[in-house]
Amino acid sequence: MTPRSAIRDFLADLLRKKGDAQPFSDSDSLLLSGRLQSLDALELIVFLEENYAFDFADRPFDQGQIDSVDQVVALLVEA
Numbered sequence: 001m002t003p004r005s006a007i008r009d010f011l012a013d014l015l016r017k018k019g020d021a022q023p024f025s026d027s028d029s030l031l032l033s034g035r036l037q038s039l040d041a042l043e044l045i046v047f048l049e050e051n052y053a054f055d056f057a058d059r060p061f062d063q064g065q066i067d068s069v070d071q072v073v074a075l076l077v078e079a
Helices: 003-017 038-052 069-078
Strands: none
Touching: 003 038, 003 069, 038 069
């Protein structure tokens, strides 16, 4: 499974847990649009740290950096 599909699956699961079964594209805003909340952002951060050894302590953080699948993948590629 590619990082993109793993991230997409993880985010889709977070949405399903909230009762949101609406489709989303890789560029759709999920946090800033309100579909996911700050607690969901923390779950995503933990997922990235555990699965991709990405350390958010090494850089300034803004929720906008992980607002969509595309942004999360770009963040991983930059690391």
